[in-house]
Amino acid sequence: MEKFHEPVLVEEVIYWMNLKDEGIYCDCTVGGGGHLFMMLQRTKNARFIGIDWDPEAISFTQKRLSNFRNRVILCEGNYADLDVIMKELNIKSVNGLLFDLGASLYQLTTPQRGFSFNHSGRLLMQMAPQVIPLYKRLRNADKRTLYNVLKNYGNVPNAERLSRLIFEHRYNLHTTMDLRQIVEENFKGRLLKKNLHRVFQAFRIWTNEEFKNIEQGLKKAITLMEPEGRLVVISYHSGEDRIVKNLFKEFEKKDLLKRLNKKVIKPNIDEVRRNPSARSARMRVGERCVSL
Numbered sequence: 001m002e003k004f005h006e007p008v009l010v011e012e013v014i015y016w017m018n019l020k021d022e023g024i025y026c027d028c029t030v031g032g033g034g035h036l037f038m039m040l041q042r043t044k045n046a047r048f049i050g051i052d053w054d055p056e057a058i059s060f061t062q063k064r065l066s067n068f069r070n071r072v073i074l075c076e077g078n079y080a081d082l083d084v085i086m087k088e089l090n091i092k093s094v095n096g097l098l099f100d101l102g103a104s105l106y107q108l109t110t111p112q113r114g115f116s117f118n119h120s121g122r123l124l125m126q127m128a129p130q131v132i133p134l135y136k137r138l139r140n141a142d143k144r145t146l147y148n149v150l151k152n153y154g155n156v157p158n159a160e161r162l163s164r165l166i167f168e169h170r171y172n173l174h175t176t177m178d179l180r181q182i183v184e185e186n187f188k189g190r191l192l193k194k195n196l197h198r199v200f201q202a203f204r205i206w207t208n209e210e211f212k213n214i215e216q217g218l219k220k221a222i223t224l225m226e227p228e229g230r231l232v233v234i235s236y237h238s239g240e241d242r243i244v245k246n247l248f249k250e251f252e253k254k255d256l257l258k259r260l261n262k263k264v265i266k267p268n269i270d271e272v273r274r275n276p277s278a279r280s281a282r283m284r285v286g287e288r289c290v291s292l
Helices: 010-017 034-041 055-064 079-088 105-109 134-139 143-154 159-168 176-186 191-207 210-224 238-253 269-274 276-280
Strands: 024-027 047-052 072-076 094-100 225-235 257-259 282-288
Touching (some): 010 034, 010 094, 010 282, 034 047, 047 055, 079 210, 094 210, 134 191, 143 159, 143 191, 159 176, 176 191, 210 225, 210 238, 225 238, 238 257, 238 282, 269 276
Parallel strands (some): 094 225
Antiparallel strands (some): 257 282
């Protein structure tokens, strides 16, 4: 495996993380280790914790960062359990945290992971082995739940009809192509690809409880930050960004965090040309307030 994931906004992350050589930093979504690798390269003594829910991501990154093993600790876990992970490592606070939300390129393009409508595989969509696979969740869901998933997580047009079709065929949905076939019955022509993306993304978010995890992870992150520490969050979905934006505002009202960019930071044209999947990336940055 040559590449697990293509990191976005790398230079912007390094700038806004405000890395100090005596600091401790946490990459809460290691993926292929792209951001972590660059942060390690740009520092001499700073220490890093890398967290990822996906054991394949941890395995890949361990090999990639072998030259930095004296300065980095990699942990398999969910950032929603950030407080527990830090306690186990006996780390009380950090100088910065990075969240790069969503799925990795490897997850989305590996057929046996079951995330993609372009590749045939079992309908899994698990970011971690302990997550209940999508085909099982579908069998236990009612029509209203399916409708809410499609509408709230994917803004899918005609969600009521599609949720009814999925409910009626739920015991026959074993592979990604089974789900794709039902979506194809609902959308034709130029609308098909866009809505395949919406449907599969919505079910991925639901399967992995991503919005719930984001909220829990960020609420725990703010309690672990040193004064003037940085919190950098990259989102790709409007629902993700809404959660981040609202939490940053909430933290600011409580004098816990100062927002450093009122408008989101986006990739420049050159980066989007090199990496088209970066086009939807939105970055928000906050700094922990100094306690009086």
